[in-house]
Amino acid sequence: MSQFLEDFTAFVREKGINVYRVSEMVGQQAPETVTLVPCNACQNSYSVAKVFVVSAIGLLRAEGRISLEETVPDVLGKLFPTDAEPRWRSVTVRMLLRHYCGLPGGFLDIDSEDSTAFGEDYLHYTLTEPMLRDPQVASVYTDAAYYLLSRMAEIRAGETLDNYLWPRLFAALGFREMAWSRCPKGHTMGATGLYIYTEDMVKLGAIYRDGGTWQGKRILPVDWVAEVLREGYELRPRGIGRTFGKGGMHGQMLMVVPECDRAVAWHGYVRGGVKELVDWVAKYR
Numbered sequence: 264m265s266q267f268l269e270d271f272t273a274f275v276r277e278k279g280i281n282v283y284r285v286s287e288m289v290g291q292q293a294p295e296t297v298t299l300v301p302c303n304a305c306q307n308s309y310s311v312a313k314v315f316v317v318s319a320i321g322l323l324r325a326e327g328r329i330s331l332e333e334t335v336p337d338v339l340g341k342l343f344p345t346d347a348e349p350r351w352r353s354v355t356v357r358m359l360l361r362h363y364c365g366l367p368g369g370f371l372d373i374d375s376e377d378s379t380a381f382g383e384d385y386l387h388y389t390l391t392e393p394m395l396r397d398p399q400v401a402s403v404y405t406d407a408a409y410y411l412l413s414r415m416a417e418i419r420a421g422e423t424l425d426n427y428l429w430p431r432l433f434a435a436l437g438f439r440e441m442a443w444s445r446c447p448k449g450h451t452m453g454a455t456g457l458y459i460y461t462e463d464m465v466k467l468g469a470i471y472r473d474g475g476t477w478q479g480k481r482i483l484p485v486d487w488v489a490e491v492l493r494e495g496y497e498l499r500p501r502g503i504g505r506t507f508g509k510g511g512m513h514g515q516m517l518m519v520v521p522e523c524d525r526a527v528a529w530h531g532y533v534r535g536g537v538k539e540l541v542d543w544v545a546k547y548r
Contacts, residue, residue, distance in 0.1 A: 268297050282531035286465040290524050294462040305458040306530035309511030312457035313409045313497045319416045321487035328419040331357035338415040347390040359408045360496045365394030371407040383447040406454035413453025424451040438463045468519045468526030502545020
């Protein structure tokens, strides 16, 4: 076990932070994983799933299939409801990546709300909801933005988001089991519900740490990786120094620490101490 993982384990046990499993990847070494609490192999990564959506958008852009300046109706075409909230016509892919969509915080959150209240057609439900504000005024975090991005990626890919990512990302990085929650009409949720191994989740962090490469092979465009970290498309500055991270409900976390050539991921059910743990990882040398 690496010194980092030994110290991480000691820290969470001392603080009573309920982490199930943690994985570290340093340089080109294989991920090293420690199980602190017996748990299922695949865990719900909750909103960490959004980083995978971001990665899909970057791949589609590199393939010339989508532009960040296209609007929601540009991409949805005939799927854009005739009774949609009119202001959706000004919302672009770039705005959705930043959660500029005028909806209330937590909208379409299947993890916290009774999802049966959304009906069978999540797309219609989202696009006909009256906006609370001009979508360009403020960024308000909502799962609806990333469900829409998932649907838009599906249209341009010609297949569901998870199927699109299998050969380009999941298989390329040697992922094993994976499952992604779907809406009642069978479309990948995108915003949440991604069940993966911790030792597979950390690999995506290593991709962003290494400028988009994996074992010498180009996976994501280098300019997209730079833009994601610069603009904060889900992977945002965390703790101190040049450290980036994306969290999920109940304390899931993916962290990238380029200065230490380290990527870290963990799953758990954490009720308190997430910020303290993130700060500890960011400071660790």
